[in-house]
Amino acid sequence: MYQPSSDDFPWLADEPDYAYFDTAATCLVPTCVRHAVDRYLLDTHANAHRGSYARSREATQQLEQGRQTLAKWFQIQPDQLAFSASTTQALNDLAQAVPIAWQAGDEILLSIAEHHANLLPWQRLAQRFDLKLRFIELTPEGDLATPELLLTERTRVVAVSAASNVTGAVFELAPLLRAARQRGVVSIVDAAQLAPHQPQKLGLLDADAVVCSAHKFYGVTGLGLLLLAPRFADQLSPFRVGGGIVTKVTREHAEYLSDVHRFEAGTPNTLAVIAAATATEWLDRNADLSHYLDTQRAELSHLLTHREWLQVLPAGPMQTPTLSLVSSSVHAHDLAAYLDSQRIEARAGHHCAQPLLQYLGHSGVVRIALGAYTTPRHLERLVSVLDEAYELFS
Numbered sequence: 001m002y003q004p005s006s007d008d009f010p011w012l013a014d015e016p017d018y019a020y021f022d023t024a025a026t027c028l029v030p031t032c033v034r035h036a037v038d039r040y041l042l043d044t045h046a047n048a049h050r051g052s053y054a055r056s057r058e059a060t061q062q063l064e065q066g067r068q069t070l071a072k073w074f075q076i077q078p079d080q081l082a083f084s085a086s087t088t089q090a091l092n093d094l095a096q097a098v099p100i101a102w103q104a105g106d107e108i109l110l111s112i113a114e115h116h117a118n119l120l121p122w123q124r125l126a127q128r129f130d131l132k133l134r135f136i137e138l139t140p141e142g143d144l145a146t147p148e149l150l151l152t153e154r155t156r157v158v159a160v161s162a163a164s165n166v167t168g169a170v171f172e173l174a175p176l177l178r179a180a181r182q183r184g185v186v187s188i189v190d191a192a193q194l195a196p197h198q199p200q201k202l203g204l205l206d207a208d209a210v211v212c213s214a215h216k217f218y219g220v221t222g223l224g225l226l227l228l229a230p231r232f233a234d235q236l237s238p239f240r241v242g243g244g245i246v247t248k249v250t251r252e253h254a255e256y257l258s259d260v261h262r263f264e265a266g267t268p269n270t271l272a273v274i275a276a277a278t279a280t281e282w283l284d285r286n287a288d289l290s291h292y293l294d295t296q297r298a299e300l301s302h303l304l305t306h307r308e309w310l311q312v313l314p315a316g317p318m319q320t321p322t323l324s325l326v327s328s329s330v331h332a333h334d335l336a337a338y339l340d341s342q343r344i345e346a347r348a349g350h351h352c353a354q355p356l357l358q359y360l361g362h363s364g365v366v367r368i369a370l371g372a373y374t375t376p377r378h379l380e381r382l383v384s385v386l387d388e389a390y391e392l393f394s
């Protein structure tokens with residue numbers, strides 16, 4: 001059975017009471033990731049895919065080895081995996097690049113649970129081309145409510161998250177994606193919250209594009225990943241243009257690479273790719289982490305019961321180890337500030353999902369996102385410090 005270890009997270013030994021619960025935003029990295037980054041900076045840091053000298057060749061080799069490791073983790077082919085700066089950048093790029101001749105009144109289907117990263121790029125497009133955004137709502141249990149029924153003759157894109165960054169609900173997207181495919185509707189999945197927990201599911205989703213961020217699966221910030229179905233990638237032009245993606249450039253024209261590198265203009269973030277690949281190898285070595293986190297989430301839900309002043313937002317039948325708390329008597333920011341004063345770090349607010357919070361009727365929630373370093377002691381402290389906050393503020 002997985003147990004958090006100070007070999008991976010030394011601060012667990014130095015400060016066992018310190019608890020970090022913002023893992024759904026950015027994970028803290030295990031020692032092996034830190035060491036891989038150190039080694040890269042010391043020995044290899046250089047432009048990949050540019051120089052013919054040894055250091056650049058080595059950087060290129062490590063970048064492409066990282067792509068292979070990551071592709072294997074997602075169970076896709078390396079040439080289906082493009083690197084970006086973040087999920088946000090990937091979604092913005094895709095919204096601009098979808099090969100659709102938009103007509104006024106065309107529809108984009110989203111869910112009400114989208115992170116702003118998967119809402120605002122489509123909102124902008126809708127304003128520009130006079131499109132209609134439609135939203136899949138939630139059941140009272142927190143699951144998506146009959147999403148396929150909202151596909152219409154006018155739907156051109158379905159862009160939905162695979163798991164909510166607020167409630168932790170994992171959405172069953174297979175029927176929706178199947179229906180979209182049958183109708184020739186472009187499908188894009190924001191898997192930022194699912195990737196850390198069910199990476200192999202990303203490759204299996206029958207979507208045109210699936211995106212996520214490495215810093216949410218124990219890599220470092222600055223790396224987004226786009227899993228592109230070949231049938232879709234073949235129709236896409238480069239999102240951005242510049243160095244590293246061309247075969248020939250004249251004063252007036254450019255010819256672009258035909259493989260996945262054409263989506264990666266500019267100096268690649270080799271450091272973040274190495275960190276992400278190292279993180280997935282570490283996750284593979286700790287395959288029962290998922291089970292551990294499931295049990296810790298269940299334990300936390302159990303510890304939180306029987307408090308009238310505090311509710312866990314409903315999250316459907318399948319969940320990531322993230323949950324959100326809402327209180328009728330203490331403001332979310334007061335709770336988070338008090339937790340912080342006791343060395344418990346959690347985030348309060350709308351979590352970049354304002355439409356979801358409006359839909360649920362809350363102005364702010366406290367999100368507790370468990371990670372590979374969360375110990376039973378952290379959960380017990382969390383609950384007792386929440387109780388102290390209630391005594392203080394209510």
Ligand SMILES: Cc1ncc(COP(=O)(O)O)c(C=O)c1O
Nearest residue numbers: 086087088115117165192193213
């Ligand atoms: C579901 C979801 N989508 C998109 C994002 C944006 O990711 P990034 O900040 O890495 O671009 C997040 C970040 O929390 C998220 O949880």
